[in-house]
Amino acid sequence: MEFSFSDEQHMMYESVLGLFRQEAGPALCRKTYETGAEVAKSLAGTLADQGILGAGAAELYGGSELTLLDSALVFEAAGQTLLPFPLIENYVAATLVDRYGDEAQKQHWLSAMVSGTVIPTLAWGNVKDGFGQEGVQAVRQGGVLRLYGRRKFVPFLEAAGVVLMPVYATDVNAIMLVLCDPTQEGVSVESLESMDGSYPLGAISLNGYRVRDGELVAGGREAWAFAHTMGLVALAQEALGVAEEAFRRALDYVKVREQFGGPVGRFQAVKHTAADDYLMLESARVANRYASWLVSEKSPESPLYAAMAKAYASDTARRVTGDAIQLHGGIGFTWESDMHLYFKRAWRLASELGRATDLREEMARLVIDRGEEEGDGYGFTI
Amino acid sequence: MDLQFNAEHEAFRERVRTFLQEVLPDGWGTPKHPIPTGASAQAELGIWWERTVYAHGFQGISWPQEYGGQGLSWVEQVIFSEECARANAPAGVNGLGRGLLGPTLLVEGNEAQKRRFIPPLLAGEEIWCQGYSEPNAGSDLASLTTRAVLEGDEWVITGQKIWTSYAHLADWCFVLARTDPSVPKHRGITFFLVPMHQPGVKVEPLVQLTGEAHFNSVTFDGARTARENVVGAVNDGWRVANTILSFERGTTIVGRHAHYLREFETLLGVARRAEGANGSIAKDPHYRDRLMKLWSDIEILRLHGYQVITQLQQRSRLGPEASMLKLYYSEMHKRLGELAMEVLGGAMPYSGGLDSEGGGSLHRAFLWSRAETIFAGTSEIQKNVIAERVLGLPKDSR
Numbered sequence: 001m002e003f004s005f006s007d008e009q010h011m012m013y014e015s016v017l018g019l020f021r022q023e024a025g026p027a028l029c030r031k032t033y034e035t036g037a038e039v040a041k042s043l044a045g046t047l048a049d050q051g052i053l054g055a056g057a058a059e060l061y062g063g064s065e066l067t068l069l070d071s072a073l074v075f076e077a078a079g080q081t082l083l084p085f086p087l088i089e090n091y092v093a094a095t096l097v098d099r100y101g102d103e104a105q106k107q108h109w110l111s112a113m114v115s116g117t118v119i120p121t122l123a124w125g126n127v128k129d130g131f132g133q134e135g136v137q138a139v140r141q142g143g144v145l146r147l148y149g150r151r152k153f154v155p156f157l158e159a160a161g162v163v164l165m166p167v168y169a170t171d172v173n174a175i176m177l178v179l180c181d182p183t184q185e186g187v188s189v190e191s192l193e194s195m196d197g198s199y200p201l202g203a204i205s206l207n208g209y210r211v212r213d214g215e216l217v218a219g220g221r222e223a224w225a226f227a228h229t230m231g232l233v234a235l236a237q238e239a240l241g242v243a244e245e246a247f248r249r250a251l252d253y254v255k256v257r258e259q260f261g262g263p264v265g266r267f268q269a270v271k272h273t274a275a276d277d278y279l280m281l282e283s284a285r286v287a288n289r290y291a292s293w294l295v296s297e298k299s300p301e302s303p304l305y306a307a308m309a310k311a312y313a314s315d316t317a318r319r320v321t322g323d324a325i326q327l328h329g330g331i332g333f334t335w336e337s338d339m340h341l342y343f344k345r346a347w348r349l350a351s352e353l354g355r356a357t358d359l360r361e362e363m364a365r366l367v368i369d370r371g372e373e374e375g376d377g378y379g380f381t382i
Numbered sequence: 383m384d385l386q387f388n389a390e391h392e393a394f395r396e397r398v399r400t401f402l403q404e405v406l407p408d409g410w411g412t413p414k415h416p417i418p419t420g421a422s423a424q425a426e427l428g429i430w431w432e433r434t435v436y437a438h439g440f441q442g443i444s445w446p447q448e449y450g451g452q453g454l455s456w457v458e459q460v461i462f463s464e465e466c467a468r469a470n471a472p473a474g475v476n477g478l479g480r481g482l483l484g485p486t487l488l489v490e491g492n493e494a495q496k497r498r499f500i501p502p503l504l505a506g507e508e509i510w511c512q513g514y515s516e517p518n519a520g521s522d523l524a525s526l527t528t529r530a531v532l533e534g535d536e537w538v539i540t541g542q543k544i545w546t547s548y549a550h551l552a553d554w555c556f557v558l559a560r561t562d563p564s565v566p567k568h569r570g571i572t573f574f575l576v577p578m579h580q581p582g583v584k585v586e587p588l589v590q591l592t593g594e595a596h597f598n599s600v601t602f603d604g605a606r607t608a609r610e611n612v613v614g615a616v617n618d619g620w621r622v623a624n625t626i627l628s629f630e631r632g633t634t635i636v637g638r639h640a641h642y643l644r645e646f647e648t649l650l651g652v653a654r655r656a657e658g659a660n661g662s663i664a665k666d667p668h669y670r671d672r673l674m675k676l677w678s679d680i681e682i683l684r685l686h687g688y689q690v691i692t693q694l695q696q697r698s699r700l701g702p703e704a705s706m707l708k709l710y711y712s713e714m715h716k717r718l719g720e721l722a723m724e725v726l727g728g729a730m731p732y733s734g735g736l737d738s739e740g741g742g743s744l745h746r747a748f749l750w751s752r753a754e755t756i757f758a759g760t761s762e763i764q765k766n767v768i769a770e771r772v773l774g775l776p777k778d779s780r
Contacts, residue, residue: 001384001385001688001691002385003383003688003692004689005383251773254775255774265769266776266777266778268765270769271765271766271773271775272769274768274773274775275709275765275766275769275773278768278772279706279768282686283686286682286685286688287681287682287685290685290688293383305681308681357667357671361670363674363678364671364673367673367674
């Protein structure tokens with residue numbers, strides 16, 4: 001029984017965190033607020049040099065075959081340093097192509113994703129969000145598969161060389177995955193205003209986009225569900241990183257900020273907020289670690305615990321980054337303070353791939369409803 | 383990362399399961415064989431359990447064999463607690479001896495004390511209670527005023543202790559008493575072992591809000607104990623006492639998740655049968671969300687447990703992070719009890735109610751959980767400990 005990361009995993013974390021602190025951090029995050037997705041292009045080379053891109057891919061194609069458990073600490077470091085790069089999208093896209101793609105696709109796409117010459121992104125915003133997200137349909141016309149529709153909230157779209165998106169194939173009533181090249185005909189791209197300016201968003205419109213050879217990835221719904229599960233855990237881990245950094249900085253602040261003749265951190269009201277936040281952070285940490293491990297072990301319980309981890313980390317990150325503003329007092333509400341950068345990022349991460357309440361509904365179907373069908377207990381071993 | 387127990391540990395788990403099946407009646411804790419209620423029946427059950435566990439070689443699992451323990455590791459201890467929680471096994475009456483005094487003696491006691499006190503503790507022949515809190519020394523325990531004075535070869539103890547669980551059954555009490563009033567409060571306290579059966583000790587029951595009387599007021603009026611019944615040095619009792627607190631807060635928590643998961647399952651059964659404004663409570667989005675929040679909290683307690691096992695294997699002691707676990711489980715259990723009462727709806731006032739499947743376990747959890755955020759250090763104290771010792775915030779301004 002050893003419920004901890006290995007020394008090797010810790011060493012990788014330390015080195016990646018050091019690199020991210022040097023290359024990213026609040027300053028680069030702020031720059032992204034001004035310049036948008038371009039920043040990602042300038043980071044791609046550095047990340048590729050360190051073997052951080054496409055890390056889930058097989059070594060044969062230049063990847064490092066890192067499991068989600070191996071990569072979890074990298075996502076945490078990305079959160080801590082507000083890295084303005086679609087790193088999770090990169091990991092998920094490469095892992096999907098590695099697992100479901102054919103040989104030619106792997107040869108072509110994985111080396112491009114690993115080397116950073118192509119930045120992949122995912123059109124994985126929720127289709128059922130009630131804000132005009134309609135999804136994309138694939139229609140077969142004279143032997144050619146064409147895409148029609150629009151996907152909003154696509155991260156770093158303007159820097160992306162390829163957009164992996166789920167499309168609905170009307171003739172076969174199935175979900176298909178397409179690697180869409182946004183520079184081709186039949187595509188238009190617009191940028192959307194993003195509250196978390198370190199995560200630029202775009203909308204992609206497809207008006208008869210012709211799916212070419214090698215752009216259709218196998219796996220369909222199963223592959224997309226796998227992407228969803230991986231994504232939940234990765235986002236949870238980034239949210240943890242964001243929250244723990246904001247927390248650490250707030251803690252440093254209340255130790256030095258003086259009122260009533262001493263540091264405000266000596267007051268119980270402040271201490272109790274800090275203790276509550278710390279407990280939530282440590283709880284999110286073990287939930288994430290467990291979920292990462294389950295996914296890496298290909299456990300059938302992965303979707304349940306991925307949803308749990310993401311819901312818990314979302315609640316934690318929103319609360320802790322909010323408290324970090326509060327603990328800073330007036331300065332915490334300024335643009336000059338970095339606290340809003342963490343706060344906005346936490347809330348953005350919490351909204352992705354389902355609200356915490358949506359995820360708990362997913363869990364309820366597995367825990368409450370499945371148990372009812374089985375008639376005894378709820379189907380899990382204690 | 384490896385969450386598998388090895389073959390040896392799994393074999394141990396099988397042994398524990400077999401033991402529990404053998405000794406607990408069929409259908410234990412279900413309507414088929416409800417757990418006895420009433421003070422004397424529970425006391426009898428508790429003593430029987432202590433001795434049964436000992437007779438089957440499961441007492442003091444991680445304690446050295448030379449003092450009657452089993453010489454195994456924390457992992458086996460955790461497996462045992464987990465299986466007991468799953469089987470709803472009785473709690474016993476010597477938890478303070480097993481959870482607090484024993485571990486302290488093993489670390490702080492001298493050889494003679496270990497040989498004298500640990501074997502009968504494990505055998506369930508001597509029951510222990512804890513003489514810490516006083517009417518005017520609760521969270522501020524170090525301001526306690528019970529005095530101990532050396533007269534010849536005996537310490538003479540005078541003062542009142544309160545919230546003393548199992549004092550009415552206990553043979554011995556471990557007592558914190560002031561031995562030097564002239565120094566700052568933390569430095570003049572000594573840790574004593576005091577026999578309960580003597581004229582200078584008076585035990586009066588205190589009825590808890592559950593209606594039971596597990597705890598008591600204990601008055602020491604010139605009670606005596608032998609000069610050698612001091613653990614650690616005279617006036618070093620505060621440090622000795624703090625050695626145990628982290629045991630109390632940490633290691634007893636591992637394994638609890640199985641107990642809470644069982645309560646959750648009962649709650650889920652109730653939710654399926656209970657009707658609300660939108661039909662079955664188990665189909666109501668509001669309650670589904672809260673049920674899954676609670677389930678997450680219980681599962682995360684299991685994971686915190688894995689973390690504790692990992693730490694104990696690496697450094698065999700727990701520090702202030704034990705406060706975190708105590709805070710976590712006690713607050714969580716309060717939420718469990720409250721949610722259960724809300725789910726019961728109009729049946730909530732009836733202790734049997736829809737909860738009959740769990741034998742009233744949800745009502746018990748609901749009421750008992752109010753104690754858990756108070757005993758062994760209130761939630762507020764735990765938060766101070768976390769803030770100061772883990773997060774490094776400055777002391778002061780209570």
